[in-house]
Amino acid sequence: MTSWWKATATYPPTWAAAVIVGAATWGLLAWLDPPVGLTIVLIGLAVGSIVAWPLTMTTTGKLAELQFAIPRVEEVDPAELAALAAELARLDDTQPAEQLAALQQKRGSLIAVLEHRLDSGELTYSRYLATSQQVYNSALDNLHEVAVASESISSIDEQYVQRRLSELADDHSDAESADRERTTLERRLALRDTQRRKIARLMAQNEAALTSLDRTTTALADVPIGKRPEDADAAMAALEELADRAGQYAD
Incomplete structure (x- = not known):
């Protein structure tokens, strides 16, 4: 409401x-x-x-x-999902692609349970669906960011950088040139570390989203037909809080 x-x-x-x-x-x-x-x-x-x-x-x-207007739920374009899946499949790390598959599966499970427990015309049904969709969309946005961040550092060869730093430490022929190169190499590593921290933060946010979707789905599944879903309401409150935080991250 x-x-x-x-x-x-x-x-x-x-x-x-x-x-x-x-x-x-x-x-x-x-x-x-x-x-x-x-x-x-x-x-x-x-x-x-x-x-x-x-x-x-x-x-x-x-x-x-x-x-009490029923919020409108916008479905994600299948072509957009396919493009994201292709981007994630190219990454060396398999976790982002696994998260995408888990998100789709858990969202599907939540909708299936909702349809068994609530009437699609009820405000509560729409509230659950709209909030879970917001969390789902935010997690997809995070995966887009993960793909971009991963691509931005894919050309940084850590072994090469470390080898050159080790060689420069033993090279005393031109201290000034060595210092300049060392500085650029260290900046390259710093950029890589910054993007890796960003990726880790986004992935952690998505894991929280997956857990919240699971909690909401199981709470709804435990609600007797015709009874008020107090536990499910509590789970949805947590999901809404997660959706609000996702909105703040986006800002």
Whole structure:
């Protein structure tokens, strides 16, 4: 469920109404140039109109409609998934490709359990589906980043760099040239280490996503038909928290 203030703020007519009230108040003040008392009254009426707007939305049922609207779930393009799978298959490390397969399998399992436990028209069903999709999409984005980061350091030959550093340590013929080369080689290793730390962080985030999807699926599977899924709600709360964190990482 969306909070009332967020539903109100994201409703386009809210901003149109605020602009109209503001412009009308400013126009009256500029045209009439009223005394202080009347100015306060006009401003008070404007503020009152703005405050009354959510109440108007409530009485017409629009606020409830916006708060309980079923979120739309966008499916991932199969071609995009195939392209990502091909990128990951080219990596020396098999873990990213394995994560992709696990993500698809666990998302499929969650949807299958949802369909057995909840009606697809229920808000709870949509909430679970939309949140799990957000986590799934964020994990896919992480794998895209892993592929890019891995490609960026694929041409750095660590053995060559280490060998050259060892040779430079024993070469005293041209200290100045040796220092310059050593600096560039060390920078190359530093770039590699930075990207490796980034990859490790992204992979750890994805492992947390996989665990959260498993927890939600098993909690739903344990819910008796027709009963309130308290344990599943707790699992979904953790999944939502993970989705929020994924959004923060993206920023």
